[in-house]
Amino acid sequence: MASEPFRVPRSRAHLTHASMREDITRALDSIVYGDLRGVHDLRDRFEAEFAAAVGQTHAVGVTSGTVGLFLALKACGIGPGDEVITVGNSDISTTAAVHHCGAVCVLCDVLESDYTLDTSRVAALISPRTKAILPVDLHGHPADVKALRALADAHGLLIVEDAALAVGAHDHGRPVGAFADAAVFSFAPFKPLGGAGTGAVVVTSDEAVAERLRLLVGYGHTPGATGRPVGHQHYIAEGYNVPLDTLQAAVLLVKLPHLPEWTARRQAIAQAYRRGLADTGVLTPTFRPESAPTFRSYCVRAPNQGSLYHQLREAGVEVVLHYTPPAYQHPVYTLPLAGSDRLAVTDQLATELICLPVSPELTDDDIAWTLDVIHAAL
Numbered sequence: 001m002a003s004e005p006f007r008v009p010r011s012r013a014h015l016t017h018a019s020m021r022e023d024i025t026r027a028l029d030s031i032v033y034g035d036l037r038g039v040h041d042l043r044d045r046f047e048a049e050f051a052a053a054v055g056q057t058h059a060v061g062v063t064s065g066t067v068g069l070f071l072a073l074k075a076c077g078i079g080p081g082d083e084v085i086t087v088g089n090s091d092i093s094t095t096a097a098v099h100h101c102g103a104v105c106v107l108c109d110v111l112e113s114d115y116t117l118d119t120s121r122v123a124a125l126i127s128p129r130t131k132a133i134l135p136v137d138l139h140g141h142p143a144d145v146k147a148l149r150a151l152a153d154a155h156g157l158l159i160v161e162d163a164a165l166a167v168g169a170h171d172h173g174r175p176v177g178a179f180a181d182a183a184v185f186s187f188a189p190f191k192p193l194g195g196a197g198t199g200a201v202v203v204t205s206d207e208a209v210a211e212r213l214r215l216l217v218g219y220g221h222t223p224g225a226t227g228r229p230v231g232h233q234h235y236i237a238e239g240y241n242v243p244l245d246t247l248q249a250a251v252l253l254v255k256l257p258h259l260p261e262w263t264a265r266r267q268a269i270a271q272a273y274r275r276g277l278a279d280t281g282v283l284t285p286t287f288r289p290e291s292a293p294t295f296r297s298y299c300v301r302a303p304n305q306g307s308l309y310h311q312l313r314e315a316g317v318e319v320v321l322h323y324t325p326p327a328y329q330h331p332v333y334t335l336p337l338a339g340s341d342r343l344a345v346t347d348q349l350a351t352e353l354i355c356l357p358v359s360p361e362l363t364d365d366d367i368a369w370t371l372d373v374i375h376a377a378l
């Protein structure tokens, strides 16, 4: 096996997978060497178990979070001419999904505390064209979607939550996504529940949204009596062919029951970082009392972002500068996105944030090493 390039890597998911080798191999065997009739059953099972795990009625597996966001917006009826209020400090997938629907992003600033949408600023951005709000649970931190729900209902808006990084996080005692019309979770590697490749799921408890999602994911084909296309073909929409791959579903089915223990370990690592960084000048995130985040990584604010980043990497700690620069500053956006001139907090955070490794396989020694490097650098 190739030696680990970092002393403290972002993830050692391969060790977790190795510890589940027998179960994963058995699940994959049944697909690759089975008679194909059972192929879809595994995806159906995963979708049902995932929906139950996050307290939703429906989960529709898709190839990636990027596709999931696009289809969730489309299934909610977002189209050309519509405005969607979202943040500027997310992955390009978030803004791209809005634009792929033909809609327009209106960017809102974020909170200094947990880096999520500043809900107090949303009302001022609502126009007659606003159709939806797209909050992002950045780094695994729940956006205050319960507060947004009241605002959305008062203005007849939909909420599509980008929970790509937040599998395992809770808010107000419920899994994230509970207050949205649809939410998207990603299973790409390095996410809190990573598969062995790309994958994602859109969850909803709205029957009509789920039906449109399934239609779009599966060619626009009406499902047969068994829930799968059977017999002759009957298309009622021009859809896509982007279901969650069954091999990923098989791996994720084995991993899903372990999510609570992994989330707890992520939270414990975050606490250790928080305690270790007290009084250092590095600012750690703070959360609403109802918010129970998970941690894809632990993102702290450092006054000397560039030099700390390099020192940590040179010392073998795989830190990352996620979403720096923010999405709206990338060359793809040749014209400024609406609202991008009023993102003082977003702009400031982009010059400060450093994402420290969090992964259930990291040891206390890994965390101590990372903290020692930071203390020495400061």
Ligand SMILES: Cc1ncc(COP(=O)(O)O)c(C=O)c1O
Binding pocket: 064, 065, 066, 067, 090, 091, 093, 094, 136, 138, 162, 164, 165, 186, 187, 188, 198, 199, 200
């Ligand atoms: C906040 C956020 N949303 C959406 C995505 C897209 O997910 P995927 O990589 O599964 O397409 C990502 C990917 O990192 C992300 O960070």
